[in-house]
Amino acid sequence: MSSTSASSSSLLPGPLCQTGTPDTSDASPQRLQRLVGVPGSHPERVNDLLLLRPSGCGSDLEEVQDGGSGSHVVFFPGDIQNFEEEMAVQQEASQWLCWSLEQTALALGRRFPGRYIWVVRASLMYLHKFSCYQNFVVSNMFGAPEHSAYSPDCGAFQHLRALLSHGMDRANLPNPLPPPGGAGTIPSDFSLTLVGFSKGCVVLNQMAYELAGAYADPALSPFMGRIADIFWLDGGHPGGSETWVTDKRVLKALAGSGMGIHAHVTPYEVCDPMRAWVGREHRHFVKILEDFGASVNKKLHFEDKPATIDNHFRVILEF
Numbered sequence: 001m002s003s004t005s006a007s008s009s010s011l012l013p014g015p016l017c018q019t020g021t022p023d024t025s026d027a028s029p030q031r032l033q034r035l036v037g038v039p040g041s042h043p044e045r046v047n048d049l050l051l052l053r054p055s056g057c058g059s060d061l062e063e064v065q066d067g068g069s070g071s072h073v074v075f076f077p078g079d080i081q082n083f084e085e086e087m088a089v090q091q092e093a094s095q096w097l098c099w100s101l102e103q104t105a106l107a108l109g110r111r112f113p114g115r116y117i118w119v120v121r122a123s124l125m126y127l128h129k130f131s132c133y134q135n136f137v138v139s140n141m142f143g144a145p146e147h148s149a150y151s152p153d154c155g156a157f158q159h160l161r162a163l164l165s166h167g168m169d170r171a172n173l174p175n176p177l178p179p180p181g182g183a184g185t186i187p188s189d190f191s192l193t194l195v196g197f198s199k200g201c202v203v204l205n206q207m208a209y210e211l212a213g214a215y216a217d218p219a220l221s222p223f224m225g226r227i228a229d230i231f232w233l234d235g236g237h238p239g240g241s242e243t244w245v246t247d248k249r250v251l252k253a254l255a256g257s258g259m260g261i262h263a264h265v266t267p268y269e270v271c272d273p274m275r276a277w278v279g280r281e282h283r284h285f286v287k288i289l290e291d292f293g294a295s296v297n298k299k300l301h302f303e304d305k306p307a308t309i310d311n312h313f314r315v316i317l318e319f
Contacts, residue, residue, distance in 0.1 A: 031052055033050070035049040040166070041159040041180070042154070047123050049120060049121070050101050050102065050118070050119040052119075071189075072117075072190070072192050072193070073108060073112045073116070074118045074164070075108055076120055076133065076196040076200030076203045077101060077131065077197055078131060081099055081100065081104065082100065082121065083101050084102050090128045093129070101119045105117050105119050111317075115193070131200070133202055137202055137206035142237075147209045150209070150213025150217070151213075152217055155214075156206040156207045161180055161220065164177050165178065177223075186223060186226060190226050191228050194229070195231040195233065196233060197234065198235065198236050201234075201235030201236070201243075202235075202237050205245050208251070211254055229261075230261060233265075241281070243278045244285040246281055252292050256292070261295075261297065264315055266300070266315050268307045302318075
């Protein structure tokens with residue numbers, strides 16, 4: 001779903017927030033930029049992006065003079081997370097305004113100072129609530145995924161690579177990624193961190209399924225080699241299985257990738273007796289990776305607190 005109230009590249013003021021919610025005192029109109037309808041691996045596959053520039057890079061001129069930063073973080077939000085003005089007019093979403101895409105971008109900017117933060121809005125928000133990342137992974141209208149192996153013609157990594165290239169070009173960033181398939185080389189200082197929260201973890205799961213094939217593709221392997229870390233934050237989706245990857249062949253490739261693997265969860269997802277498979281799959285995910293020699297940075301947050309949706313969201317601040 002694309003916003004109809006913003007231009008293709010509009011600058012946003014820093015959002016206000018209530019007491020006790022994420023601090024936005026470092027917000028400025030120049031740091032947040034919305035990019036609407038950015039094409040990915042195919043012209044008809046578009047996503048809206050929200051870019052938070054590093055502090056001190058308030059204008060294109062400053063970025064060019066300072067050399068910019070080659071470090072980027074890409075975040076995939078969960079259900080109900082949307083642009084502020086869209087959440088504000090939806091009764092169910094309005095109570096979670098402090099976890100809007102704008103607020104979340106600012107929180108991530110403090111977690112990863114000095115980096116460009118990219119928030120990828122799901123291409124479909126069914127009933128204004130269910131995020132569907134159908135441009136990255138085959139999904140039903142509620143966002144439950146059907147994972148598949150790597151394909152050189154489409155897939156999550158191909159789409160992300162193209163989104164970043166087109167997004168960096170539209171935002172006029174220094175040293176952008178060259179277009180996919182182009183003759184240019186990836187900038188020497190380019191590095192990438194991937195973060196998925198709740199429903200957004202379905203994109204990371206699809207990437208895990210594609211990992212071996214993506215590394216083997218000469219056209220994509222240079223990009224793959226720049227992915228430093230992947231963070232799973234309290235993954236969850238409405239399907240009855242595959243909330244966490246448990247396929248041993250897939251996890252063997254992930255364990256051998258050299259990427260930093262991080263799994264942060266809360267009782268809201270992994271301790272719910274009505275969805276016992278989520279916690280069970282999370283344990284298998286960690287154990288299988290460790291059996292293959294991976295060092296998994298794992299933590300159960302708010303272990304002694306109620307399993308609330310509030311704490312589910314707050315893992316974004318605590319990881």
